[in-house]
Amino acid sequence: MSSDSRKPRDEPERKALSSIQTALELSAAGEVSWDAVAAECRALTRERSHTPSEQLLRESRDER
Numbered sequence: 001m002s003s004d005s006r007k008p009r010d011e012p013e014r015k016a017l018s019s020i021q022t023a024l025e026l027s028a029a030g031e032v033s034w035d036a037v038a039a040e041c042r043a044l045t046r047e048r049s050h051t052p053s054e055q056l057l058r059e060s061r062d063e064r
Helices: 011-028 034-045 052-063
Strands: none
Touching (some): 011 034
């Protein structure tokens, strides 16, 4: 994973980031499909709180 200066806020976020990193590594090695990685990422981030800009993006998508 890139050297992001942002630190995970809590244990669930650390676990999610670790799981996503593992899935990306498996995908790069050809052991897991990108669709599986994307589904895992969506599942892991489903319950997190969203920033105001993410909320606006979601609202605009719902209007389409």
